[in-house]
Amino acid sequence: MATILWRGDRFSSSEYCEMAINGSGHRLNGVVLIPIDGRPAHLRYRIETDYGWRTRSVAIVSEHHPPLSMFATEDGHWWVDGEDTPAFDGCVDADLGFSPIGKSFPIRRLIRGHPDDMGLRADLNVVVLRFPEMKLTMQQQSYVRIGMDRWRYSADGFSADIDVDTNGFVKRFGDLWTAVANA
Template structure:
């Protein structure tokens, strides 16, 4: 069941409530890279459209990733179009999914992604919003959230096993324990009232 508007707030069936997403948001990269991510969000007849750009310098290399992501009303990914630019050249990628966990990369089946409902960009803090909106976890609940993970510079696509566990809210903010074992990542993510990441320890912090 998609989210519905109640009193100007988005009310989800599992009692998670978010305000409508802002028209734009931005994050500053931390630690492993230097740079920014800027994104524009808007509702569409089919759900949501996200247009963003992330730029960074990492290990002495400068790169840019532009992306357009289409989401259904429940925030599951339906398509993503990406362009990556670096000293090694320009790359393009199109991902498409039926919303039931079956994917195509540039038109070709990608069975290793079966069961994934989200796209996760290596260069993006924004994409960590997708599972939180889609899962509607109650406090104390947890869920796996495997994703189609896209590398920044070469746009290689891998299956990424992730896990989200919702904690009691702190200071009016939703908090989740997040884990991605393949990267040895385990941290606590803090979200604003619209369900966008405010603080991703060691990776990004919200600036707008």
């Protein structure tokens, strides 16, 4: 099992995440401490990926929002809160707007296939949970390797550099999130 603690400067948040291998891939459990409408709050998430780091399920619980669950089939068909959601078909990952964890999945896939290739690029369709509005949208995200442990992320006119550890997990995402401890 691996653990990581992030500090989020955008939302004045802290996040603890545990990552472990399960029977069908990886399970990530996290809790985010964050102010919502000026009040202390927390969000809990569980993400399951397959062995190739493609998102298979997401569950989020918060005292300020209804619970959310998402599920993706192997062929990229999505279900949200039990409802068939063809608008997200073909999306590879889910990206939580209150956490950097979703940025690690495409990078892990790319590193696994091409550990030393500079200029490596991936353009992906991703289900994004916008925060604080907690609205799901589809977004195209791009990742380009610009250094051994650095990637350039871009989406919707925004770009930032992502520094990762040797396993491909986010150490720093622009000025939004910074890992402050990991084991």
